[in-house]
Amino acid sequence: MALEHAILVSLLEKPGSGYELARRFERSIGYFWTATHQQIYRVLKRMENDGWVDARDVPQQGRPDKKEYSVADLGRAALSSWLHDPIEPESVRHDLAVKIRGAAFDDPAALIHEVERHRQAHRDRLTHYLAGQARDFTEPAARPADPGAPPDAERELQHAVLRGGIAYERMMIGWLDDVLATLARFGPDR
Amino acid sequence: MALEHAILVSLLEKPGSGYELARRFERSIGYFWTATHQQIYRVLKRMENDGWVDARDVPQQGRPDKKEYSVADLGRAALSSWLHDPIEPESVRHDLAVKIRGAAFDDPAALIHEVERHRQAHRDRLTHYLAGQARDFTEPAARPADPGAPPDAERELQHAVLRGGIAYERMMIGWLDDVLATLARFGPDR
DNA sequence: GCTTGCTATGCAACGAGTTGCATAGAAGGA
DNA sequence: TCCTTCTATGCAACTCGTTGCATAGCAAGC
Numbered sequence: 001m002a003l004e005h006a007i008l009v010s011l012l013e014k015p016g017s018g019y020e021l022a023r024r025f026e027r028s029i030g031y032f033w034t035a036t037h038q039q040i041y042r043v044l045k046r047m048e049n050d051g052w053v054d055a056r057d058v059p060q061q062g063r064p065d066k067k068e069y070s071v072a073d074l075g076r077a078a079l080s081s082w083l084h085d086p087i088e089p090e091s092v093r094h095d096l097a098v099k100i101r102g103a104a105f106d107d108p109a110a111l112i113h114e115v116e117r118h119r120q121a122h123r124d125r126l127t128h129y130l131a132g133q134a135r136d137f138t139e140p141a142a143r144p145a146d147p148g149a150p151p152d153a154e155r156e157l158q159h160a161v162l163r164g165g166i167a168y169e170r171m172m173i174g175w176l177d178d179v180l181a182t183l184a185r186f187g188p189d190r
Numbered sequence: 191m192a193l194e195h196a197i198l199v200s201l202l203e204k205p206g207s208g209y210e211l212a213r214r215f216e217r218s219i220g221y222f223w224t225a226t227h228q229q230i231y232r233v234l235k236r237m238e239n240d241g242w243v244d245a246r247d248v249p250q251q252g253r254p255d256k257k258e259y260s261v262a263d264l265g266r267a268a269l270s271s272w273l274h275d276p277i278e279p280e281s282v283r284h285d286l287a288v289k290i291r292g293a294a295f296d297d298p299a300a301l302i303h304e305v306e307r308h309r310q311a312h313r314d315r316l317t318h319y320l321a322g323q324a325r326d327f328t329e330p331a332a333r334p335a336d337p338g339a340p341p342d343a344e345r346e347l348q349h350a351v352l353r354g355g356i357a358y359e360r361m362m363i364g365w366l367d368d369v370l371a372t373l374a375r376f377g378p379d380r
Numbered sequence: 381g382c383t384t385g386c387t388a389t390g391c392a393a394c395g396a397g398t399t400g401c402a403t404a405g406a407a408g409g410a
Numbered sequence: 411t412c413c414t415t416c417t418a419t420g421c422a423a424c425t426c427g428t429t430g431c432a433t434a435g436c437a438a439g440c
Contacts, residue, residue, distance in 0.1 A: 002285045003426085009292040019388050032287035039427065041390065064388045064435050080296050086304060087285050089311040092358070095192045095277050097222035097351045102199040104344040105266070106273050114276060121279040153376055154294040160372045161287045164365045168282070171361040175354045182350045186343055193396085209418050229397065231420065254405050254418045 002087075004043055004052070006033045008071055008079045011053060013154065015070035018044050028158075031129070031165040044069060052078055100179060108186040115183065119176040126169035133162055192277075194233055194242070196223045198261055198269045201243060203344065205260035208234050218348075221319070221355040234259060242268055290369060298376040305373065309366040316359035323352055 010021055010029055021044075022037035024030075047053045052075030058068045071079075096118055103111045137159045200211055200219055211234075212227035214220070237243045242265030248258045261269075286308055293301045327349045 002283075002288055005292065006288045009288055009295070012295045013291075017388075018390095030281075032282055032284040034281040034283065036428070037389085038391095038429085045390095060387090062436065063386080066388060076295070079292055083289055083292055083296050084300060086307065087289070089308050090283065090285055091220075091224040092222055093192075093224065093280065094222040094354075095280055097354060098192050098196045098199055099273055099277070100347050100351055101203075101344075102195065102269055102273055104347045105199070105202045106270050108343055108347070110274060117276065118279050153298055154291075156372055156375070157290050157294045157298070160369050161290055163368060164284075164287060167361050167365045167368075171357050175357045178353060178357075179350050182346055185346070207418075208420095212418095226398070227419080228399085228421095235420095250417090252406065253416080256418060 002082075003033070003035055003039060004047055005079055005082050006035070007040065007043060007047070008052070008075050011069055011071045012076075012079075013158075015068055017058075017066040017068050019066065021069075028132070032161065047075065050074070103183070108183050112180065112183050115176055115179055119173060119180070122169045122172045122176065126166065126173065129162060129166045129169060133159070133166065137162070192272075193223070193225055193229060194237055195269055195272050196225070197230065197233060197237070198242065198265050201259055201261045202266075202269075203348075205258055207248075207256040207258050209256065211259075218322070222351065237265065240264070293373070298373050302370065302373050305366055305369055309363060309370070312359045312362045312366065316356065316363065319352060319356045319359060323349070323356065327352070 006025075006029060007021060010016075010024055016024070018037065018041045021040050022035070025033065025035045025040070044053065048055050048069070051072055053069045054072050055067045055069055057065060059065045096115070099111060099114065137155075196215075196219060197211060200206075200214055206214070208227065208231045211230050212225070215223065215225045215230070234243065238245050238259070241262055243259045244262050246258045246260070247255060249255045286305070289301060289304065327345075
C-alpha cells in the first residue's frame with residue numbers, strides 16, 4: 001500500500017489538513033493517485049498514532065478549525081525506506097478494455113458513444129494538464145542571472161510526473177481513436 | 191466491479207475452469223485486468239449461484255478433474271446490461287510516480303536503478319505483446335478468395351485491445367527515459 | 381427565518397482484493 | 411524413495427477501498 005507514502009510526499013511538499021489533502025488528491029496528486037476523504041482521515045489517524053506525522057490544531061476565522069499535519073522524523077524515515085524498497089511494476093485495470101472485448105458478443109456499434117465519452121474525458125484532462133504545465137512550468141525568460149544555479153529537484157520531478165500524465169492522456173486519445181475506427185467498421189447495429 | 195464481467199467475456203471467448211481462467215488472467219486478459227485464483231474461484235461460485243454461468247464436471251486423465259464453466263443466458267444478459275451502462279473513466283494509481291515525486295526529499299539518484307528496472311519490465315511486456323501480435327494478428331496473405339467477407343468482431347476487437355497495450359508500453363518506456371534523463375541531472379548522490 | 385453550499389471531521393457497514401495455508405492427483409527427476 | 415513441479419480447488423483472516431450517513435460552523439441569498 002502506498003497511500004500513506006503518497007500522503008507523506010504531499011505533506012512534505014506542503015503541510016495541510018485532511019480536508020486539504022483530499023482536495024489535492026482530486027487535483028495534482030490525483031493525476032496518479034486517488035483517495036476519498038474517508039481513506040485519508042483514517043490513514044492520517046493511524047500515521048499520527050505511529051508517530052509518522054505531527055498534528056497541530058489551527059483555529060480559523062470564517063470557517064471551522066482544522067488539524068494541520070506535517071511530517072515527523074519517523075515519517076521521513078518510513079518514506080525513505082519505502083523509496084529504497086523495490087516495488088513491482090503496477091498491474092493495470094481497464095474496465096473499458098473489458099467492454100471493448102465484450103462488445104464482440106453484443107452490439108459493437110452501441111459502444112461508440114461510450115468510447116467517445118471516454119475520449120472526451122481524456123481530452124479534458126489533457127487540456128487541464130497542459131494548462132497546469134503552462135502555468136507552473138514555463139521557464140520565466142531563461143534566467144541568465146544565475147546560469148550555474150542548482151536545479152530544483154522538487155519542481156523538476158513534479159514536472160516529470162506531469163509530463164507522464166500528459167503522455168498518458170495523449171496515448172489514450174490516440175488509442176481510443178483507433179478503437180473508434182475499428183468499431184465503425186462493424187457498421188450500425190450488426 | 192468488473193471482475194465478473196471480465197470473467198464473462200473470457201468465458202464467452204472460450205469456456206474453461208477456474209484454473210484456466212486464472213492462467214488467462216496472467217496472460218492475455220492480464221494485459222488490462224489482474225486477478226488471483228482466489229478471487230476467481232470465489233466470484234465463479236457466486237456467479238454460478240446467481241445463474242450467470244453453468245458448471246460441468248470434466249474428468250481428465252493424467253491430471254485432476256476440473257469444473258468447466260460456460261456462460262448462461264442470465265450471464266449474457268448481465269454482460270449486455272453492463273455494456274450499455276456508462277462507466278466512469280478509471281482512476282490511475284502509479285506507485286512509481288509517488289516515488290518520483292518523493293525522491294526530491296531523499297536521494298534522487300538512488301531511484302535510477304528502480305526506474306531502470308521498471309523500464310526493463312515494460313520493454314519485456316512490449317516484446318511479449320509484439321510477439322503475440324505477430325503470432326495471432328498477422329493477416330495470412332491478403333485472403334483474395336473472399337474479399338467481401340464480414341470482419342470478425344471478436345478477433346478485431348481483441349487486436350484493438352492489444353494495440354492499446356502496445357501503445358501503453360511504448361508510452362511508458364518513453365516517459366521512463368524522460369524520467370531517467372531528469373534524475374541524471376541531479377548528479378550522483380546529491 | 382430557511383435553505384443551500386462550502387469547509388471540516390468522522391463512524392459504520394460492506395464489498396473488493398491480498399496473503400497464507402491446505403489438500404490432492406499425477407509426472408518427472410535425484 | 412523422496413522431492414519438486416504442475417494441475418486443480420478451496421478456506422480463513424486480514425487489509426484496503428467505497429458508500430452512506432451524521433455533525434457542525436459559517437456565509438450568502440431568498
